[in-house]
Amino acid sequence: MIRVQNLIKRFGDFTAVNDISFNVNKGEIFAFLGPNGAGKTTTIKMLTTLLRPTSGALELDGLNPAVKQHEARQRFGIVFQDPSLDQDLTAWENMELHGLLYDVPRKARRERTETLLKLFELWEKRDSMVKNFSGGMKRRLEIARGFLHTPKILFLDEPTLGLDPQSRNQLWTQVKYLNETESVTVFLTTHYMEEADRVAHRIAVIDHGRIVAVGSSQELKKRTGTESLEDAFLALTGESLRDETATSADQMRQVAQMWRR
Amino acid sequence: MKAIYILWLRELKRYLRSRVQIIASLGQPLLYLLVLGFGLGPVFRKAGSGSYLQFMAPGIIGMTILFNAVFSGIALLWDRQFGFLKETLVAPVPRLRIMIGRTLGAATVSMLQGTLVLVITLVAGFRPSSLAAMPAGFLFMALIAIVFAGLGVVIGSSLKDMQGFQLVMNFLVLPLFFLSGALFPLEHLPRALAAATSLDPLSYGVDGLRAVLIGMGHFGIAVDAAVLATVAVMLLCLGAWRFSRIEV
Numbered sequence A: 001m002i003r004v005q006n007l008i009k010r011f012g013d014f015t016a017v018n019d020i021s022f023n024v025n026k027g028e029i030f031a032f033l034g035p036n037g038a039g040k041t042t043t044i045k046m047l048t049t050l051l052r053p054t055s056g057a058l059e060l061d062g063l064n065p066a067v068k069q070h071e072a073r074q075r076f077g078i079v080f081q082d083p084s085l086d087q088d089l090t091a092w093e094n095m096e097l098h099g100l101l102y103d104v105p106r107k108a109r110r111e112r113t114e115t116l117l118k119l120f121e122l123w124e125k126r127d128s129m130v131k132n133f134s135g136g137m138k139r140r141l142e143i144a145r146g147f148l149h150t151p152k153i154l155f156l157d158e159p160t161l162g163l164d165p166q167s168r169n170q171l172w173t174q175v176k177y178l179n180e181t182e183s184v185t186v187f188l189t190t191h192y193m194e195e196a197d198r199v200a201h202r203i204a205v206i207d208h209g210r211i212v213a214v215g216s217s218q219e220l221k222k223r224t225g226t227e228s229l230e231d232a233f234l235a236l237t238g239e240s241l242r243d244e245t246a247t248s249a250d251q252m253r254q255v256a257q258m259w260r261r
Numbered sequence B: 001m002k003a004i005y006i007l008w009l010r011e012l013k014r015y016l017r018s019r020v021q022i023i024a025s026l027g028q029p030l031l032y033l034l035v036l037g038f039g040l041g042p043v044f045r046k047a048g049s050g051s052y053l054q055f056m057a058p059g060i061i062g063m064t065i066l067f068n069a070v071f072s073g074i075a076l077l078w079d080r081q082f083g084f085l086k087e088t089l090v091a092p093v094p095r096l097r098i099m100i101g102r103t104l105g106a107a108t109v110s111m112l113q114g115t116l117v118l119v120i121t122l123v124a125g126f127r128p129s130s131l132a133a134m135p136a137g138f139l140f141m142a143l144i145a146i147v148f149a150g151l152g153v154v155i156g157s158s159l160k161d162m163q164g165f166q167l168v169m170n171f172l173v174l175p176l177f178f179l180s181g182a183l184f185p186l187e188h189l190p191r192a193l194a195a196a197t198s199l200d201p202l203s204y205g206v207d208g209l210r211a212v213l214i215g216m217g218h219f220g221i222a223v224d225a226a227v228l229a230t231v232a233v234m235l236l237c238l239g240a241w242r243f244s245r246i247e248v
Helices: A040-047 A069-075 A091-101 A106-119 A135-147 A165-182 A193-199 A217-224 A229-237 A248-259 B002-017 B019-024 B027-039 B041-046 B052-082 B084-089 B095-124 B131-158 B164-178 B191-199 B201-214 B221-244
Strands: A002-011 A014-024 A029-033 A055-060 A076-079 A153-157 A185-189 A202-207 A210-215
Touching: A002 A040, A014 A040, A014 A202, A014 A210, A029 A040, A029 A165, A029 A193, A040 A055, A040 A153, A040 A185, A069 A076, A076 A135, A091 A106, A091 A135, A091 B002, A091 B084, A106 A135, A106 A165, A135 A153, A135 A165, A165 A185, A165 A193, A193 A229, A202 A217, A202 A229, A210 A217, A210 A229, A217 A229, A248 B052, B002 B095, B027 B041, B027 B052, B027 B095, B041 B052, B052 B084, B052 B095, B052 B131, B052 B164, B052 B201, B084 B095, B095 B131, B095 B221, B131 B201, B131 B221, B164 B201, B201 B221
Parallel strands: A029 A185, A029 A202, A076 A153, A153 A185
Antiparallel strands: A002 A014, A002 A055, A202 A210
16 A cells, blocks of 8 residues: 655755655554654655655555655545644534545535544534644544545554543544554554554654664564563664754744643 | 635634634724824824825725735744644645635735724724725725735745744834835835835835825826736745745
C-alpha cells in the first residue's frame, strides 16, 4: 500500500530524511518510532503531498503523491500532530466541511458522519462548538473526520500526545476496530512504546533520518535481546538526548499552548 | 465551485459567531471617528474645509476594511499551522480554489465590518450626498476589501512566524492607513508626501469612496476604480502563487 525507496529530504545542508526505504502492506498497522527530530513527521509530510522529496521514489496505492497529488489525496486521511479542526464550528460542521471538500455524496456523508461520531462517542456533542471540547474529544473528532471519506490509508502523527491513559486506550481500540472492519492501512508515529507494542503489526525505528530496524515488536526485542520494546528502542537509538533548536513552528506551538485553556 | 463556496461560508459563519470580536474591533474606528472627528472638527472648519466628520467618515470606513482584511490574512499563518487550513491543504481540491474561497470570505467579512462602521458614522452625523450614491459606495468598499484581502494572503503565505507580524503592522499596514488621505485632504501636500500617497492603493479607495458619497474627489472616480481593480488582480495573482507554494 505504501512503498518508499531511497527517500531523501534535505533542508539546506541539513538532511532530515537520509535514504530510507520501507513497505507497508495493505491492512497493516505500521508504526514509525524515533526520537525527536528523527525525521518521522518529515516523512509523513512527503507521503501526504505537503513536502516535495529531494530524491527517491514514493508510492501510495500505486500512485506517486508528488505527481498525482489529487488522486493520492483522495486515498489517504491524516491526523496532524497539531490540531487542524475549526474551533469556531461544531463537530457536525467540521465533518460536513470535510465531506464536502472530499466530495462525499450527501447521503453517504450524513450516514457515515453519524456512524463515526457514534463510534467515537461524540454523537451527543455533535452540535457543540469544538472549542469547548477536551483534548481527547478533539483528537477523536479529528480521527473520525480522517475516516469520513473512507480512505485506504490513515496517517496518524503522534495522535495521543498529551492525552490521559483512558483517552489513549479508547482511541487505539477504535482505530484498531476500524482497521479490522474496513481494512484501512494505518501509518502512525508515537512516543509511547506500549502503544506501538499493542497496536502495531510492524514497527520501523528511525534515528537521524535513517531506518535502523524494521520488524514486529517481537522481532525487535529478540534482535536486541531486550525484554520490552522501550529497552529495544533505547538499545537501537542510544540514550543520548536530542536537543534540537526550536523552529518557528515550535515557537508558535508554545504560544498556542499559552492561549489554550 | 463547491469548495470555494464552503470556504467562503466558513469565514462568514466564524465572523457572525464571534460577537465579542465584532464589538471589540469597532473600538478603534469609533475612537478615530469620535475623538479626531470632533476634536479636529473646529480647526478643519476654521480652515474653510467644511465638516471634518463628513470628510473623514469614508476614510474610517476604508481603514476598517484595510485592518480587517489584512488581519484575516495574518490569521492565515496561524490557521495553516494550528487550524483548519492545514486540513484543506491535503484535501483533493486545487490550492487556487482554497485561496479564492478564503480570500472572498475575508473580503466579505471586511465588507460587513465596513458596513457596520458606515452605520455608526451615519449615527454620528455623517450624511452622504444622496441615497443613490450608496450602491457605488458599496462597490468601492468591495474593491478595497478585495485589494487588501489579496494583500493579506500574500503576507499570510509568506510570513514564517508571528514575529513578522509587528514588522508588517508598523511598516506596511499603518503606513498604508496614514498615507491614504483617510485623515487629511490630498490637495496641496509637500511633493514627497504627495508621491507617497499616490503610491498607496488605499488612497484610491478612500478617494473613490469620498467622491461617490460626498462628491469630494481628488484623482477622479474612473482612475480610482481602475487603479483598485488593477492592484486587486495583481495581488490576487501574487497571492495565488505564494499560496500554492505553502509547505507546512
